Amino acid sequence: MVLRERENETELLSAALDRASEGGGALLAFSGPFGIGRSAVLAAAAAAARDRGARVLRALATTAERDIPFGVLSQFSCCATDSETGPDFGTMRGGLLASPDPVLLVVDDLQRADVESLRWLDRLCAAVADSAVLVVVAHRDGEQAADPETFQRLLGRAARRGELRPLSPGGVAAVVRDVFGVPGDERFTAACHRASHGRPFLLNAIAHGLRDSGRRPQESDVDAVWSLRPSVVAERAGAVLRPQPEPVLAAARAVALLDGAEPDQLADLAGLAPAECAAALAALAALGVLVEPARPRFAHPVIREVVENTLEPPELAEWHRRAARLLQRADRPAEAVAEHLLASDATQGEWTTGVLHAAGRRALDRGDVATAIRCLRRALLACPTAGTERSVLLADLAEAERSGAPVASMRHLSQALPKFDSDRRRAEALADVPPMLLAVAPLSLLAELEEFRAREELDPAVLRAIDTRIRLARLGDPAWCADTRELFDSLVPGEHVDPERVSVLLYSATLTGGDAESVLPWAKRAVAGEHGPGAAFGAVALAARTLAACDEVRAAEQWLAEVTAALGARGDRAAERLIVDAERAFTVVRSCRYPEAVALAESALRRCDPGLIPVVERCFEVxxxxxxxxxxxxxxxxxxxxHREWDHAVQPWVRELRDAALAVSVRDTVGGLEHLLECGRERDRLGWSNPCLLPWRGWAALLYHRVQRPGPAAELIAEEYRRAVAWGAPSGVGRALRVWGAITEGEPGVELLRRAVEALDGRGPAGTVELAKAHLMLGRRLLCSDRAEAAARLNEGDELAAACGVPRLRAAEEIAAEGGGAQAELTRAELRIARLVAGGLGNQQVATELGVSSRAVEKHLTKVYRKLGVTGRAGLTDLADSLDPA
Structure with missing residues (x-):
């Protein structure tokens, strides 16, 4: 390893070695604080001496051997002659002094040497001037030697005593380049300089740790410089601190808990007299463990962890309790006191609640939700079970938990409400309940909403907000849903209505199948100015859902994208993000981008808690x-x-819809039909009749057609068409006509498909895939009567499908049109070959299995690929589930 900025020391050692080889021995001593690189200098001296042919003897003094006589010299025992009592170190000294060849004797951490070794070295160094022996020692200030008098006398014999200096910024940059092999970014090297204080040992530990973890010396990795906790630094710091006397350790523990505190506070916490604490801090600074003596702090953050680990958990908790009390008496900020209360294991009286509550509230105000929850939950443990303080604390905790624990948030809010000291405050808290979390609120909270709805003495705005939340929570009640729809119908165009309230009112009209033309302007107004992070929990998300049902999917997606951007750094598991992602999935599936919608819904479910019912229901629906x-x-x-077991709290219609989809996925047509009809009956009971939200009648009609029951199929699709026309969104009308045409034979079916194309043509993304389906179905129907138009229709459908990202749509629509499986157009032989190939057999294996030629298999496969609209074996494998053996 190259030593940087140690040229003076290197030249000094080289000159001393030259003199020693000429019979002019000497003692050189190097000192410096923790991590300054003393051992590296000694290693360089030993390497240089070996290169010159000198004999090198090295020893490291340790605390463990400090009480062992001649513990250091025993590392040189190879040079001693044995006597009856052991190694003869006196003879060894004489032999070294008489050696004609140069000898380098190196001792590291001299301050830890045993008394006998110190005295032997002292006598040796008194006589080295006329010998070929060069003695080089290194020591750390701040540690008491076993024999202070001999230790100081020995150092006084040194020809040169050098205190190693920290590296300059240029030296740090050179070390960074040595470690990484490339120059470091200016900000990166500056961070390394500040974090290491220019001490080579610390610097190398940081740089090597970053390199080994895959970091690079660039600006983007500056934060890693400060977060790294090198184990080698911890080990070395522990070795420095363990032998220190108790007052020094107590002062170190005080610094660990009150980093940067005034010396008198440190003395108070450590239980030391001011003078005793000052001496202990001076010793720690001399050791190099502390920097900035006026406001002491550790040379590296990992040293704090080392110091704390010198205490057992109960002891550490007691230190934190004392630190909290000390800071509280000194009127320090609540956050500083709370840090220690959180680290202790018991409450300390009513003052604890106030401190933790204040710290939690401030953390919440600055957006540090994790710290806010920790403080507020801990405050709750110390808070009396009665009183206004507990109600405010519970309400603040409920606010903090909205993102990470929405179910707990609503529970805590419901517990807080009865404890508020006035009806006005209770009403204001109710008016602030996030609408999208009402589905996870306890019944007691909903009862509170009902109670305050009729309190005419309250502020009108508060009453309207409460009424809005009641109406949203009661949309599953047919009477409430109808009443809310009537309120929407009574709105005057241009009237100013709170976006949240109008969103709930217009959504009731959307559910009950009003008409798109009347709700659309209100929905656009509702989303126009509400796209901050709070909108994720607000009822305005319902207006976005209405936009999607009105075929305004681009507007809905744009609004949801703005809300997503406003959420910023909130994590993937935050309730707001999950709610928005579920709503995005619904909007995307409305535009028939099925793979994207499935990915969004599946991702939301993976990140979601089963108790977050609004997200679970929306994802199941998608x-x-x-x-x-x-x-x-x-x-x-x-x-x-x-996620099938996540149905304990979802609405019955959602459960039936999910079971219908699962049945259809395994080709259980009858089971799927039964569940789908039950889903429809439940939605009809609620009064939710809009086919653009859930076209269950169209699906059921196709399933009836599949089991050859044309009567119920026709009744259902006729009703769906009527409701779609009443709502007025082109995608709903065109879809109903397309399904009606699919289940209707002959020319009437062709006419219905033509009307579907006409209704959907040019109507935007919500109808594009439906238009592709209609073209493909119409093209197939025309194959026998007008092949030219049939080809044009099929080509148009293929192009539209490909543009929407569903190139296999023709195969899927041929399945739906026939009411059967993917084998609808396959001959018996083609079906058998398709199943074997989908199962993974090669052409020759299929030929052997069926007793035909390989050429015959290839010809049949070509037809299979064309009929099913796939391009090869991979596409056929994707259709394996639909190749029904029946």
Whole structure:
């Protein structure tokens, strides 16, 4: 290893070696604080001496051998002659002094040498001037030697005593280049200089640790410089601190808990007199463990951990309790006191609650939610079970928990409400309940909302907010849903209405199948100015859902993207992000981008707690739509199956929809139909009739068609068409016509498909895939009567499908059109070959299995690929589940 900025020391050692080889021995002594690189200088001296042919003797004094006579000299025993009592070190000294060849004797950490070895070295160094012996020692200031008098006399014999200096910024940059092999970024090297204080040992530990963890010397890795905790530094610091007397250790522990505190505070915490503490701090500074003596702090953060580890957990907790009390008496900020209260293991009276509550509230205000929750939950343990303080504390905790623990948040808010000291404060807290979390609120909170709804003495704005939340929570009650719809119908165009309230009102109209033309302007107004991070929990998300149902999927996606961006650094598991992702999935599936919607929903479920019902329900809905609408029996069905047990609190219609999708995914047509009809009956009971939100009648009609029951199929799709026309979104009308045409034979079916194309043409992303489906179905119907138009329709459908990212749509739509499996167009021979190839057999293996030629297999496969709209074996494998052996 190259020594940087040690040229003076290197020249001094070289000159001393030259003189020693000429019979002019000497003693050189080097000193410096912890991590300054004394051992590296001694190692360089030993290497230089060997290169010159000198004999090198090295020893390291340790605390463990300090009480062993001649413990250091025993490391040179190879030079001593044995006597009856052991090695004869007196003879060894004489032999060294009489040696004609140069000898380098090196002792590291001299301050830890045993008394006998110190005295032997002292006598040796008194006589080296006329010998070929060069003695080089290194020692650390701040440690008491076993024999202080001899130790100082020995150092006084040194021809030169050098205190090693820290590296300059240029020296640090050179070491960084040595370690990484490339020059470091200016900010990176500056951080390394500050973190190591220019001490080579610390610097090398940091640089090598960063390099070994895959970091590079660039600006993006500057934070890693400060977060790294090199184990080698911890080990060396522990070795320095362990032998220190108790007052020095007590002062170190005080610094560990009160980093940067005034000396009198450190003395108070350490239980030392001011003068005794000052002496202990001076010793730590001399050792190099501390820097900035006026406001002491450790030379590296890992040293703090080493010091704390010298205490058993109960002892450390007691130190933290004393530190908290000391800072509280000194009127230090609540956050500083709370840090120690959180690290202790018991409360200390009512003052604890106030400190922790204040610290938690401040952390919440600055966005440090994790710290806020820790402080507030701990404050709750010390808080009396009655009183206003507990109610405010519970409310603040509920606010802090919204993102990470929404169910607990609503529970704590419901516990807080009865303890508020006035109805006004209770009402204001109710008016601030996040609308999108009402589904996870306890019944007691909903009862509180009901109670305050009629309190006419309260502020009108508060009453409206409470009423809005009640209406959202009661949308599953047919009477409430109808009443809320009537409120929407009574709105006057241009009237100013709170975006949250109008979102709930217009969503009731969307659910009950009003008309898109009347709700669309209100929905656009609602989302226009509400896209901050708080919008994720707000009812305005319902307006975005309405936009999607009105075929305004681009506007809905744009608003959700703005809300997502506003969430900033909130983690993937934050409730706001999960809610927005679930709503995005619904918007995406409305535009028939099934793979993207499935990925969003599946990701949200993986990150979601089962108790976050709004997200679970929305994701189940999206995945079910993907299965039922796109013949997806893969990822969507697997995601539903993995989370099947998450149905303990979802609404019955969601449960039935999921079970219908799972049944259809395994080709259980009858089971799927039964569950789908039950889902529809439940939604009809609620009064939720809009087919653009859930086209269950169209799916059921296709399943009825599959089991050859044309009567119920026609009734269902006729009703869906009527409701779609009433709502007025082109995608819903065109979809109903497309399904109606699929289940209708002959020319009437062709006419319905033509009307579907006309309804969907040029209507935007919500209808593009439906338009592709309609073209493909119409093209197939026309193959026997007008092949030219049929080809044009099929080509148009293929192009639209490919543009939407669903190139296999023709195969899926041919399945739906026939009401059967993927084998609808395959002959018996083609089906057998398709199943064997999908199962992984090669052409020759299939030929052997069926007793035909390989050429025959290839010809049949060519037809299979064309009929199913796939390009090769991989596409055929994807359709394996739909190749029904029946």
């Amino acid at each position: 995945l079910s739509i993907a299965v039922l609408d796109s013949a997806d029996t893969g990822s969507a069905a697997r995601a539903l199956g993995r």
